[in-house]
Amino acid sequence: MFLSLLGWAVYSLVQHKLCSLAAILILTLAYWTRAYLKSPFRAQQIPGPFLGKFTNAYRWYYIMRHTWHRDLMDLHKKYGPIVWIAPNEISVSDPSLRNVIYGFQNHKKDFTFFRKSPSYETGSINQDFSFIFEQDPERARLGKYHMSHFYSEQGLLNLEENFDKAVDELIEGLDKHHVKTGTPCKMVDWAEFFALDLVAQITADQSAGFCLAGKDVNDTAYGTRVIIKTVGSLMPLPWVLTATSRAIRQTLLLRFLINLYRNVLLLPTFAFDTGAADLISLKDRNPKHLLAKFYNAQSNMREHYPNGNQAEGTTIQIFNLIAGAVGVVPHTQVKLIHELTLHPEVLQKIREELQTTGDTFRLEDYLPYNNRQNKYPIFESAVREAVRLWPAVAFSLSRVVPPSGCQLHQYHIPPGYNVGMAAYQVNYDEGYFGSDVAQFRPERWLEDHPTQMLGGEKRSMKNYIEAGWLTFGSGGRVCIGRHLAMFMMMKFTAAVVREFDIRVVKQPVEYHTLMTEMLGMEVLLSRKRAV
Numbered sequence: 001m002f003l004s005l006l007g008w009a010v011y012s013l014v015q016h017k018l019c020s021l022a023a024i025l026i027l028t029l030a031y032w033t034r035a036y037l038k039s040p041f042r043a044q045q046i047p048g049p050f051l052g053k054f055t056n057a058y059r060w061y062y063i064m065r066h067t068w069h070r071d072l073m074d075l076h077k078k079y080g081p082i083v084w085i086a087p088n089e090i091s092v093s094d095p096s097l098r099n100v101i102y103g104f105q106n107h108k109k110d111f112t113f114f115r116k117s118p119s120y121e122t123g124s125i126n127q128d129f130s131f132i133f134e135q136d137p138e139r140a141r142l143g144k145y146h147m148s149h150f151y152s153e154q155g156l157l158n159l160e161e162n163f164d165k166a167v168d169e170l171i172e173g174l175d176k177h178h179v180k181t182g183t184p185c186k187m188v189d190w191a192e193f194f195a196l197d198l199v200a201q202i203t204a205d206q207s208a209g210f211c212l213a214g215k216d217v218n219d220t221a222y223g224t225r226v227i228i229k230t231v232g233s234l235m236p237l238p239w240v241l242t243a244t245s246r247a248i249r250q251t252l253l254l255r256f257l258i259n260l261y262r263n264v265l266l267l268p269t270f271a272f273d274t275g276a277a278d279l280i281s282l283k284d285r286n287p288k289h290l291l292a293k294f295y296n297a298q299s300n301m302r303e304h305y306p307n308g309n310q311a312e313g314t315t316i317q318i319f320n321l322i323a324g325a326v327g328v329v330p331h332t333q334v335k336l337i338h339e340l341t342l343h344p345e346v347l348q349k350i351r352e353e354l355q356t357t358g359d360t361f362r363l364e365d366y367l368p369y370n371n372r373q374n375k376y377p378i379f380e381s382a383v384r385e386a387v388r389l390w391p392a393v394a395f396s397l398s399r400v401v402p403p404s405g406c407q408l409h410q411y412h413i414p415p416g417y418n419v420g421m422a423a424y425q426v427n428y429d430e431g432y433f434g435s436d437v438a439q440f441r442p443e444r445w446l447e448d449h450p451t452q453m454l455g456g457e458k459r460s461m462k463n464y465i466e467a468g469w470l471t472f473g474s475g476g477r478v479c480i481g482r483h484l485a486m487f488m489m490m491k492f493t494a495a496v497v498r499e500f501d502i503r504v505v506k507q508p509v510e511y512h513t514l515m516t517e518m519l520g521m522e523v524l525l526s527r528k529r530a531v
């Protein structure tokens with residue numbers, strides 16, 4: 001009976017293509033309409049774009065136009081802080097609701113805990129712990145427990161020598177490939193080369209040679225972009241998860257993943273099934289670097305991922321590192337350099353701060369340990385201002401409403417629906433940050449809040465901004481690489497502004513998929529004139 005029905009369906013599909021198409025269309029419309037009519041968002045009249053209420057394709061269309069981060073800002077301007085953007089998803093822009101969704105709830109109390117939504121599964125491309133995409137809160141907590149200390153400020157301070165080696169190669173490469181030849185330099189490419197070199201340095205104390213070569217050796221950075229863009233394009237489409245498995249997604253992206261590991265670890269024949277021995281010998285030679293720490297972390301997590309293996313479990317940590325360092329940091333880095341060329345007065349102050357420490361940016365002059373004082377307050381504020389205004393991780397950090405449900409202003413969101421906030425919408429909220437929110441004004445980070453008090457003293461703006469912004473996420477799943485990101489940008493920027501005068505010859509263009517990339521900016525560099 002079933003077989004004859006199936007046979008009939010295939011026969012009609014072939015014979016009556018138009019009828020079948022019409023039937024599919026009608027069924028889809030009926031499905032969308034039924035979901036719309038039953039939606040609790042409709043019952044509460046939550047505002048939002050008409051098509052978004054019916055289909056995920058609405059958001060996907062704007063993501064594929066690469067403008068979604070700005071389009072969503074416009075939607076919030078039009079509809080207010082709570083917007084119905086997809087059949088089962090609400091977007092929230094009000095910073096005061098950040099802690100409702102991302103606050104430090106007890107992950108053991110499933111009744112009130114907001115997990116990462118199933119869309120994160122799209123980015124899971126292995127059988128092992130993959131930090132950013134792990135949805136299980138207990139495993140994510142364990143991962144953080146095993147890994148946060150080496151991504152802490154103190155942990156990274158131990159690797160400062162490696163940051164400086166990467167900086168030296170950056171300067172040598174820029175000199176050789178652009179200053180001496182007088183050719184324009186593509187800023188985002190160089191920020192990526194630096195990031196790849198830095199990852200190789202801090203992972204296993206090796207020089208990967210991207211800056212020295214002045215090119216994307218073996219398409220390594222390109223591979224990172226392909227993986228990130230693929231995940232970003234598919235994340236908003238729930239059916240992708242029905243149609244694929246982790247194994248399928250990994251197979252699709254395997255070539256790019258393996259290429260990353262081979263070129264960054266300088267293991268030209270690395271493969272998951274045979275690579276463990278190579279990794280072990282490399283990490284044994286560099287016990288204080290991240291590869292050794294990743295290896296230990298994966299050993300501690302192994303029992304939770306019986307289908308993975310040592311090589312996969314270790315290298316996926318490198319992928320998470322590369323995703324942050326190469327996929328995210330360079331785009332804010334580009335905007336920071338761009339803003340400094342637009343604000344010469346800020347650039348001048350940064351150069352003056354650097355002169356107080358022998359024209360070199362040293363972490364120990366920045367971090368307030370051992371009674372030291374931060375010698376770079378304006379420099380630090382300029383970097384923070386850039387990450388506030390151009391938060392490269394710009395997709396909605398979507399979470400599932402727990403069994404308790406949740407109250408967002410006048411609306412009650414029932415369990416099982418998704419709610420999310422995205423950094424552009426939150427960071428540009430005038431109500432919270434003030435009417436000059438869109439201006440690049442580093443000094444704001446050094447001021448006091450005009451009215452608020454904290455512990456009997458005036459509340460600093462730094463404290464106030466960090467309690468509201470979403471650049472690095474918030475709560476238990478806050479970005480583990482935020483200190484690394486700050487150090488990378490400060491090391492890169494300090495070196496470039498110390499050595500070179502910079503003239504922008506092509507402006508950056510925003511391009512959103514998963515991250516908001518800053519593409520196309522070109523600069524002419526010349527050796528800095530003495531002042």
Ligand code: HEM
Nearest residue numbers: 131132321324325328393397471472473477479480481485
């Ligand atoms: C300016 C640079 C960066 C920005 C704006 C940024 C932003 C973010 C955001 C918003 C999240 C939260 C994601 C979520 O809740 O779904 C996150 C998580 C994460 N980031 Fe970053 N990131 C940056 C750099 C880095 C770097 C350099 C690394 C390298 C280690 C990194 C590694 C991670 C990891 C592993 C997570 C997942 C943490 C968890 O789920 O507990 N990020 N990042």
